Amino acid sequence: MTRDELLPIFEKIKPLPQTAVRILSAADDEHVSTEELANLVRHDVALHARVLKVANSALYGLRTTVDSVDRAIALLGRRTLVKLVVSACAGDTLQGGERGYLLDHGALFRHGMAAGVTSELLGKHVTLANPGMVYSACLLQDLGKIALDEWVAAEASGLTHLVEEGVTFVAAEQRILGVDHATVGGWLAQAWGFPPPLVDAIHHHHDPEHADDPTIPRVVQFCDALCLMAGIGCGCDGLAYAVGSDLLANIGLTEPQVGELTIGLVERLTELDQLLDETLPA
Amino acid sequence: MIGTASRINVGIADMQLSREAGVLLVTHGLGSCIGIAVYDPIARVGGLLHYMLPEVENHQDKAAQSPLMFGETGIPRLFRAAYALGAVKNRMIVKIAGGASLIDAGGIFNVGKRNSLLARKLMWKNGVNITTEDVGGRISRTMEVEVDTGHVWINSPGRERKEL
Numbered sequence: 048m049t050r051d052e053l054l055p056i057f058e059k060i061k062p063l064p065q066t067a068v069r070i071l072s073a074a075d076d077e078h079v080s081t082e083e084l085a086n087l088v089r090h091d092v093a094l095h096a097r098v099l100k101v102a103n104s105a106l107y108g109l110r111t112t113v114d115s116v117d118r119a120i121a122l123l124g125r126r127t128l129v130k131l132v133v134s135a136c137a138g139d140t141l142q143g144g145e146r147g148y149l150l151d152h153g154a155l156f157r158h159g160m161a162a163g164v165t166s167e168l169l170g171k172h173v174t175l176a177n178p179g180m181v182y183s184a185c186l187l188q189d190l191g192k193i194a195l196d197e198w199v200a201a202e203a204s205g206l207t208h209l210v211e212e213g214v215t216f217v218a219a220e221q222r223i224l225g226v227d228h229a230t231v232g233g234w235l236a237q238a239w240g241f242p243p244p245l246v247d248a249i250h251h252h253h254d255p256e257h258a259d260d261p262t263i264p265r266v267v268q269f270c271d272a273l274c275l276m277a278g279i280g281c282g283c284d285g286l287a288y289a290v291g292s293d294l295l296a297n298i299g300l301t302e303p304q305v306g307e308l309t310i311g312l313v314e315r316l317t318e319l320d321q322l323l324d325e326t327l328p329a
Numbered sequence: 330m331i332g333t334a335s336r337i338n339v340g341i342a343d344m345q346l347s348r349e350a351g352v353l354l355v356t357h358g359l360g361s362c363i364g365i366a367v368y369d370p371i372a373r374v375g376g377l378l379h380y381m382l383p384e385v386e387n388h389q390d391k392a393a394q395s396p397l398m399f400g401e402t403g404i405p406r407l408f409r410a411a412y413a414l415g416a417v418k419n420r421m422i423v424k425i426a427g428g429a430s431l432i433d434a435g436g437i438f439n440v441g442k443r444n445s446l447l448a449r450k451l452m453w454k455n456g457v458n459i460t461t462e463d464v465g466g467r468i469s470r471t472m473e474v475e476v477d478t479g480h481v482w483i484n485s486p487g488r489e490r491k492e493l
Binding site: 071148149150203207208213215272275276277278279281282283284285286288289290291292293294295302303305306307310313316 | 341362
């Protein structure tokens with residue numbers, strides 16, 4: 048399956064709003080002031096309201112009510128703004144994966160959010176150069192599953208058979224469909240004008256060492272792995288993904304820290320599910 | 330299967346027990362985690378534990394707050410709670426599921442394997458037989474326990490529902 052063959056499918060998927068893409072691109076640009084970023088949110092009334100809802104959720108644990116984007120930035124910082132924006136929008140986009148990948152309703156968004164939360168927890172153990180981009184890549188990593196869902200449904204038995212033989216799900220997708228969901232996600236991210244590091248991270252979240260810069264894809268792969276181990280976002284692909292033996296060392300983590308992060312993730316799930324219940328489209 | 334069962338959800342690091350007719354205990358999303366179902370067919374007491382990590386080592390504070398997070402502290406609590414409802418050790422039917430793993434050459438992410446080993450070790454040490462198990466592999470599982478009958482069901486995406 049080629050990119051051109053998938054273009055009609057891409058057109059049917061609800062893209063991330065342009066305001067969100069502009070904020071994603073500008074968030075780490077030091078030439079763009081915080082005020083300019085806040086203006087982008089302010090001028091999109093629907094987005095502004097949803098950003099405030101996320102900022103006021105238990106997930107961020109603020110003791111005071113956030114009633115404006117300026118207040119959100121003052122309390123949470125500029126770097127958190129991009130996380131709020133992407134979290135507020137991605138639920139509309141991350142729909143699907145139910146027919147082919149056999150995900151529960153809303154599981155694509157829940158898995159992405161859980162991976163994003165894991166990246167925040169990880170940031171307490173190691174320095175993440177670009178936490179907003181990392182969070183966004185975690186959240187949007189499986190965009191390609193939306194586009195490939197029907198093809199996966201049509202080839203389900205062949206894919207399952209290969210996985211049962213010990214092949215990774217990504218390799219099974221490549222063999223049977225000619226392309227895997229990470230590559231397709233990268234194409235979709237590029238088509239929507241995402242910044243190049245985000246496109247690269249989505250494209251290579253299952254093979255980070257092939258990325259232009261493996262730093263962000265490694266973190267996405269790690270956060271994905273922790274979520275799958277906790278049973279978050281498993282469909283017919285289950286846990287049939289490979290992780291390199293040097294992944295932890297490359298991120299700068301130790302084995303006991305993996306246990307701590309697993310615990311931290313599960314402790315945040317109640318707050319995350321509360322937010323998802325309030326924001327997820329029916 | 331019970332068509333009109335009252336479902337009780339068992340979350341991660343959680344356990345639920347019942348001796349009420351018509352109750353179905355359900356835990357979703359067993360990835361590397363382990364689900365342990367216990368059942369006494371005479372007392373008709375059923376229980377289900379969903380733990381996520383094997384040993385408490387390095388996590389004593391967390392184990393004090395959330396003992397059901399760990400097999401080491403969760404499994405004894407499951408059995409004690411079943412006994413409190415009238416279950417008797419030598420009548421207990423024990424079934425376990427979960428413990429899947431990623432394809433991990435380094436073994437760091439093999440929590441699933443360590444989780445199932447811990448369950449077997451604790452049962453063996455305490456003289457309890459595991460009646461059946463469905464552990465390991467790369468699949469996620471949902472586990473259901475019928476309190477009326479003690480039947481345990483496993484669902485996995487893309488696979489046929491099966492009785493354990």
